[in-house]
Amino acid sequence: MTAKLHSPVATWLILVVATLLSYVAWIDPERLSPAVAGSAVILIAMAKAWLIGMRFMELESAVLPLRIAYNLWVVVVGAVLLAMFAVA
Amino acid sequence: MLDYDIYGIAQAIDNGGRPEVQPHQPVTNTPAPHIPGEPGVWILVMGDMFVFALLFGTVAYYRMDGPEVFHASQASLNQALGLTNTFALLTSSLCVVLGLNAARERRGGRGWITLAMALGAMFVGFKLLEYAQKGGEGLLPDTNMFFMLYFVLTGMHLGHVLLGLLALFFMRRAIDPDISPENLRLVECCAIFWHMVDVLWVILFAIFYLHR
DSSP states (O other), X not given: XXXXXXXXXXXXXXXXXXXXXXXXXXXXXXXXXXXXHHHHHHHHHHHHHHHIIIIISOGGXXXXXXXXXHHHHHHHHHHHHHHHHHHO | OEEEOTTOOEEEOOOTTXXXXXXXXXXOOOOOSBOSSOHHHHHHHHHHHHHHHHXXXXXXHHHHHOHHHHHHHHTTSOHHHHHHXXXXXHHHHHHHHHHXXXXXXXSOOHHHHHHHHHHHHHHHHHHHHHHHHHHHTTOOTTTOHHHHHHXXXXXXXXXXXXXXXXXXXXXXXXXXXXXXXXXXXXXXXXXXXXXXXXXXXXHHIIIIIIOO
């Protein structure tokens, strides 16, 4: 089961569904408050970036410093965007 | 028993007639921690991602200055085209993974890379169409700060897509049922670069097209 969830096609499906979810947040603004929808869009984008890195770029099985550098990039970019967009 | 070399290629280990599993030794097919591709490609990728991180911060900074302008300008973008381009790049990334896996297992894989290139070319076509649409509406880099940042960042990304397509061209040429370890490393490096292009677009799509 875990192997199936880690397969490239399963990863692609997760990415497609996540993309559709963030698109729904844009086309249906009444459903969520702008702040929640905006934060969700950023969080989904960062989760997708992380998933592409771990699965497609094979960082899951990479040496620790490389994984730390990539995870740090995802967390810092996500946190800065969330904070600055929230202030605006 | 299977083991993996630094390229992630499964290789049989000759146990010299001994039982395959030694007591207290965990059985695993997980590759040992390694550097995918070459260290050099990661310096390039991380450097590029750092520059784009600064540019994403720049977008957020100017958005704080005039959220109304950003909101109004964003409404004139073609979200459906952005969504289509996102699917194109995500699917091309999947094709690159499948092509790389086929190359590692000495099953070829050129077809997957050809498909990935076609999807990358589709992205370029749609992006140029979008630029033409915006130009036709008089929305240019000097219209306001939103469009300045939109054209600069998506233009830089488009340049990366074109470089990525070149990388995929070399990747396709290197793939062979008798691929050498050196060429396999080259193929891995090209794949990593293409996935980085995908990562950057995923964030550009969120901050320019979807974030209100």
